[in-house]
Amino acid sequence: MIAGVAVLCVLSLAAPPSAAQAPAYRAPRTANGKPELSGIWQALNTADWDLEGQAAAAGPVPSLGAVFAKPPGLGVVEGGEIPYLPAMAAKKKEHQANWVKLDPEVKCYLPGVPRATYLPYPFQIVQSQNTILISYEYAGAVRIINMGAPTKAPADSWMGWSNGHWEGETLVVDVTSQNEDTWFDRSGNFHSDALHVVERYTPRSADTLNYEATIEDPKIFSRPWKISMPLYRRVEKNVRLLEYKCPEFAEELLYGPLRKKSSN
Amino acid sequence: MIRRSLVSTTTLAAMIAVLLIAQAPAAGQVQSPATKAAPPKATPAGGKSWTPPRTPDGKPDLQGVWTNNTVTPLERPKELAGKEFYTEAEMQALAKQERERLAQVEDEGQPPANHSGVEGAPADDVHYDFSQFGLDRGQAKLAWNRRTSIIVGPQGTVPPLTPDARKRLAEIRAKAKGHEFDGPENLPLGARCLARPNVGPPLLPSAYNSNLQIVQGAGYVAIETEMIHDVRIIPTDGRPHIPESIHQWYGDSVGHWEDNTLVIDTTNFTELTPFKGAQNLHVIERLTLADEDTILYQFTVEDPGMWTKPWSGELPITKIDGQLYEYACHEANSPLANTLRGARVAEERAANKSAK
Numbered sequence: 001m002i003a004g005v006a007v008l009c010v011l012s013l014a015a016p017p018s019a020a021q022a023p024a025y026r027a028p029r030t031a032n033g034k035p036e037l038s039g040i041w042q043a044l045n046t047a048d049w050d051l052e053g054q055a056a057a058a059g060p061v062p063s064l065g066a067v068f069a070k071p072p073g074l075g076v077v078e079g080g081e082i083p084y085l086p087a088m089a090a091k092k093k094e095h096q097a098n099w100v101k102l103d104p105e106v107k108c109y110l111p112g113v114p115r116a117t118y119l120p121y122p123f124q125i126v127q128s129q130n131t132i133l134i135s136y137e138y139a140g141a142v143r144i145i146n147m148g149a150p151t152k153a154p155a156d157s158w159m160g161w162s163n164g165h166w167e168g169e170t171l172v173v174d175v176t177s178q179n180e181d182t183w184f185d186r187s188g189n190f191h192s193d194a195l196h197v198v199e200r201y202t203p204r205s206a207d208t209l210n211y212e213a214t215i216e217d218p219k220i221f222s223r224p225w226k227i228s229m230p231l232y233r234r235v236e237k238n239v240r241l242l243e244y245k246c247p248e249f250a251e252e253l254l255y256g257p258l259r260k261k262s263s264n
Numbered sequence: 265m266i267r268r269s270l271v272s273t274t275t276l277a278a279m280i281a282v283l284l285i286a287q288a289p290a291a292g293q294v295q296s297p298a299t300k301a302a303p304p305k306a307t308p309a310g311g312k313s314w315t316p317p318r319t320p321d322g323k324p325d326l327q328g329v330w331t332n333n334t335v336t337p338l339e340r341p342k343e344l345a346g347k348e349f350y351t352e353a354e355m356q357a358l359a360k361q362e363r364e365r366l367a368q369v370e371d372e373g374q375p376p377a378n379h380s381g382v383e384g385a386p387a388d389d390v391h392y393d394f395s396q397f398g399l400d401r402g403q404a405k406l407a408w409n410r411r412t413s414i415i416v417g418p419q420g421t422v423p424p425l426t427p428d429a430r431k432r433l434a435e436i437r438a439k440a441k442g443h444e445f446d447g448p449e450n451l452p453l454g455a456r457c458l459a460r461p462n463v464g465p466p467l468l469p470s471a472y473n474s475n476l477q478i479v480q481g482a483g484y485v486a487i488e489t490e491m492i493h494d495v496r497i498i499p500t501d502g503r504p505h506i507p508e509s510i511h512q513w514y515g516d517s518v519g520h521w522e523d524n525t526l527v528i529d530t531t532n533f534t535e536l537t538p539f540k541g542a543q544n545l546h547v548i549e550r551l552t553l554a555d556e557d558t559i560l561y562q563f564t565v566e567d568p569g570m571w572t573k574p575w576s577g578e579l580p581i582t583k584i585d586g587q588l589y590e591y592a593c594h595e596a597n598s599p600l601a602n603t604l605r606g607a608r609v610a611e612e613r614a615a616n617k618s619a620k
Contacts, residue, residue: 030482031321032320038481038482038483038484108594109592109594110590110595124484124497125481126480126481126484126486126497127482128327128479128480128481129320130327131327131477131479132479133481133486133495135486135488135495139594140492140493140494141493142488142495144477144488144587144588154587155589157590157592158590158592158595159590181595238503238504238506240499240503240506240516241497242510242512243512243513243514245458245459245513247456247457247458247594247597248456248458250594251447251448251449251456254601255448255600255601258601258604258605259446259447259448260443260445260446260447260607260608
């Protein structure tokens with residue numbers, strides 16, 4: 001058994017990373033020879049509702065009826081379950097019970113990584129040699145991925161600090177220094193400021209990418225865990241990312257009680 | 265005692281001095297052909313033969329982190345009417361003045377005078393010293409140029425409003441009067457973290473954090489403005505504007521390359537555009553790499569319903585070291601809540617007083 005593991009290790013060290021994942025597909029290249037990931041992409045799943053998957057259920061606003069009810073989904077967590085430390089599992093349940101009140105998405109706060117990827121909005125990758133910019137339609141969130149020598153975050157932030165590199169066909173992004181105020185989904189799955197995310201974007205066809213994120217946070221989880229999903233290119237003619245400046249839509253919720261009472 | 269950590273006065277003075285020597289002639293080189301009154305080019309270096317660096321796909325490489333921080337006002341001050349450019353000596357005097365202003369702000373143990381705006385409040389009631397956090401515009405790199413106003417031409421001012429626009433804006437003001445703090449929607453767009461006038465387009469300097477980053481990918485140029493993490497992704501692949509019926513705070517930008525210049529055309533603004541409340545705003549911007557550290561930024565805005573004629577401006581955008589910081593505005597917008605809360609408290613007090 002141990003020998004077997006050792007052999008596997010040697011194999012994975014020896015084989016080029018691209019061969020280890022055996023992608024059948026080779027993406028078109030940028031002018032400097034890297035896989036071209038530029039484009040407008042979107043997840044097509046229910047990960048933002050619940051990473052672990054769920055049966056359909058009524059939504060939080062009865063008057064909306066079938067609109068904004070919870071859609072069913074199979075989940076995107078490898079192995080099915082998120083390995084919470086026992087005390088943290090309780091906190092997650094508390095979040096879930098108070099979802100509408102506590103979820104930063106409801107308030108239009110910046111989403112953090114990886115949630116930004118699978119929110120039900122498109123995002124655009126603008127790929128350059130030393131810098132990859134990802135602009136998310138939701139809340140106008142943005143991150144800059146540094147493709148040069150890795151650098152350290154000057155401060156914690158909502159969208160974190162991203163250092164990227166290429167492993168064959170795959171863009172690997174190491175994300176640190178996210179604050180503790182973002183969630184993973186509308187089911188209260190959460191993390192601390194010790195969150196470390198490693199994302200892998202691998203082209204799998206002209207119009208799809210494989211997206212994987214390994215999530216590590218020893219304050220919250222008993223071990224690292226992984227989500228994976230395909231991302232789809234928005235292929236509509238003339239497709240564009242549009243403005244979704246949602247602070248305006250959260251104003252009644254956040255500031256309504258501070259509004260001047262009508263005098264009559 | 266407050267220790268300013270970001271830039272010491274001495275460093276700043278040295279920096280400005282260097283900038284003056286290095287930048288002023290450069291600014292001389294980057295005047296648009298339209299500005300015939302441009303001062304003569306001071307150095308032969310960086311003349312017409314200069315070719316800008318290219319991206320791997322052969323486009324001029326505008327990428328990097330930049331600032332359009334400037335002391336040049338948008339409109340020309342009255343006392344400078346008819347004078348489009350400072351002389352070299354006047355520029356130096358201006359820089360000296362800027363240094364002295366900052367030195368004064370930075371004097372230790374001198375909290376600024378009453379900044380709270382509340383009559384009779386003690387001077388230290390609200391401590392509001394931008395330089396303490398490195399946010400005074402004089403503490404960051406300045407894109408010097410010899411223009412007396414960003415707006416070009418002999419007038420150097422925004423042309424007069426049309427009678428219709430005057431009427432419309434007066435009505436909006438009258439309607440807003442007395443309701444400035446009724447609810448979040450009555451407050452300025454910037455205070456609501458929705459949009460800022462500096463993002464434009466046109467891109468204009470803001471009081472601080474006038475920083476932007478440009479990233480170029482295949483068929484797109486992205487311009488991220490630090491405040492409020494706003495990204496304009498400008499297609500240069502011939503994509504048309506979005507449908508006329510869709511309006512956005514920052515409009516819709518499409519671009520194309522003309523030799524070394526990125527030309528951006530922006531339409532589809534909302535009726536409440538942050539830019540001076542123009543309803544049918546159309547903006548054309550031109551970004552030209554003038555030297556490795558300078559983009560000449562030129563713009564023309566028009567809205568026949570708003571102004572009696574189109575107007576144009578230009579200013580240098582200069583390269584800076586470092587990166588943009590995340591300006592998460594809405595996520596910690598306690599000023600908005602506090603403003604509304606304060607207004608409710610004031611109303612309650614007034615009601616109690618009149619009930620007595």
